[in-house]
Amino acid sequence: LDNKKTGADAIFVEAPKSIEEMKKIGKSIKAPLVANMIEGGATPISSAETLYKMGFKIILYPLSVLFANTFATMNILYELKKTGTTAKFKQKVVNFDQFNDLVELEKFRKMEKKYGFSKRE
Template structure:
């Protein structure tokens, strides 16, 4: 399986997907278990075929439909008008789909909006910058106001709570 925003994808036939989706729907044991039917067919078969797959997937029992990697806001409008189901949008910075606001996407019918890589990309950017500075100057002092400090980090990970558990269960005999 390749990321939907990468080249070289292949998709199974709609008939095979319908069988698999039907099996998942039949196997569901709780109404609280949401089934999202995804297709990468936009890249391999075109927008119309992807929409047809989405419509079929909803008929088969999917709770939400995910047409991966539409290439424009106009395509997203067409998807929203064509498929009567909660839709999933996947916002990947630098990906095939233009980044849009949650408000805009909601108006188009997208009820689930994913930001799967935003934090990872931000962390990667920050890591690259701090390591470049460390290599260049031999210090990270320039970043003091841009990072959490030691105490803030310990509070964030709730260190005192875990220290109490260590004492309670005897895992740690030292402070």
């Protein structure tokens, strides 16, 4: 398959089931290939470097962060239900100040002052 003939910018092969199948795809398709890494999905999880060497140029991990967040949410809620506290997680979560820095809260507060109504004045 040649993307120049089809007009496609990239080729997405749905759910290859093995590393061997992925290598075969990389050798037989002369186009930028998309690899879609979903934990627990049909395609074996590989590193971006390994996939690139097989011929995949666009490498996606579209659900990794969502799955990690879901796992963390389940764990902290289970602990809260079981013990009535989240103290055990103090070193496993960002603190209030870290979160505010991460979401750039101060930048938005300045914008709020400059462009809109704010009770913080």
